[in-house]
Amino acid sequence: MSIFDLSGRVAVVTGGNGGIGLGIAQALAAAGCNVSIWGRNAEKNKNAAASMAGSPGKVDSRICDVSDAASVKAAMAATLGHFGRVDGCFANAGIGGGGRHAFIDRTEEQWRTMFATNLDGVFHVFQAAARHMTERATAGDGFGRLVATSSLASLFGTARNEHYAATKAAINALVRAVAVELARHGVTANAILPGWIKSDMTAGVLANEKFVGAVMPRIPMRRFGEPTDFGGIAVYLMSKASSYHTADCFVIDGGYTAF
Numbered sequence: 001m002s003i004f005d006l007s008g009r010v011a012v013v014t015g016g017n018g019g020i021g022l023g024i025a026q027a028l029a030a031a032g033c034n035v036s037i038w039g040r041n042a043e044k045n046k047n048a049a050a051s052m053a054g055s056p057g058k059v060d061s062r063i064c065d066v067s068d069a070a071s072v073k074a075a076m077a078a079t080l081g082h083f084g085r086v087d088g089c090f091a092n093a094g095i096g097g098g099g100r101h102a103f104i105d106r107t108e109e110q111w112r113t114m115f116a117t118n119l120d121g122v123f124h125v126f127q128a129a130a131r132h133m134t135e136r137a138t139a140g141d142g143f144g145r146l147v148a149t150s151s152l153a154s155l156f157g158t159a160r161n162e163h164y165a166a167t168k169a170a171i172n173a174l175v176r177a178v179a180v181e182l183a184r185h186g187v188t189a190n191a192i193l194p195g196w197i198k199s200d201m202t203a204g205v206l207a208n209e210k211f212v213g214a215v216m217p218r219i220p221m222r223r224f225g226e227p228t229d230f231g232g233i234a235v236y237l238m239s240k241a242s243s244y245h246t247a248d249c250f251v252i253d254g255g256y257t258a259f
């Protein structure tokens with residue numbers, strides 16, 4: 001059996017109904033993993049699940065707002081009720097910087113909304129999953145995978161986007177701390193840092209010719225990323241092959257940061 005065979009495993013993918021999360025969910029299901037996609041929009045959830053019909057892994061979906069601890073608790077209970085276990089959790093749901101206001105004009109509400117979704121969301125989802133994974137480890141079944149979608153914005157200064165950048169840098173720190181704490185339970189924690197990826201979040205900016213003209217020459221691969229570019233890393237992180245790989249930040253950006 002391949003070390004990348006995920007048969008019998010169960011993964012949660014938040015924001016799994018579109019963009020990068022859907023790319024992750026599809027690759028996991030294709031590798032035999034049972035997947036529960038969590039999002040706020042029932043129609044998007046339904047369409048995403050339909051796109052995976054016929055995959056070796058079974059697909060379930062749950063309505064969940066990751067900024068709401070009670071909603072995450074309910075989605076986790078429902079997923080555990082449905083699949084009986086959760087082996088991996090991809091905390092991928094997130095919102096972008098929106099109108100790109102100047103820092104001095106940033107409103108308290110914009111700041112709080114960003115943190116509630118992008119950072120509190122990871123906290124809620126990781127904690128719910130880690131409670132289940134550590135309980136299982138105590139019962140002798142120590143295996144768990146926590147993966148958060150961060151961003152290159154966590155590494156660079158991105159003007160008019162400081163609230164987004166701050167949530168993503170905090171995610172990197174959260175991941176490292178959790179990785180150290182949970183290693184003894186067989187639970188790994190890692191972050192994925194995407195570069196410029198085509199999705200609903202970036203549709204506006206990637207349609208701007210001036211922006212594309214400025215950024216494309218800085219991407220050695222000479223293309224923007226696709227959600228499917230995240231399938232390989234997701235399968236690797238979910239598999240036994242990554243058992244000794246924890247507390248890392250995986251940059252997937254077509255070489256942008258090296259240039």
Ligand code: NDP
Pocket residue numbers: 014015016017018019020021038039040041042044064065066067092093094095096117121149150151152193194195196197198199200201202
């Ligand atoms: P999309 O806008 O395509 O997808 C965002 C997903 O998050 C949707 O499935 C959405 O589902 C879900 N979501 C948003 N808010 C919530 C919430 N409160 N509760 C539950 N689900 C929520 O964006 P991407 O695929 O591009 O983004 C995915 C992740 O990748 C984000 O964390 C983003 O910050 C990160 N990223 C993206 C980059 C890019 O270039 N695209 C670059 C760097 C990082 P629903 O509408 O149903 O709520």
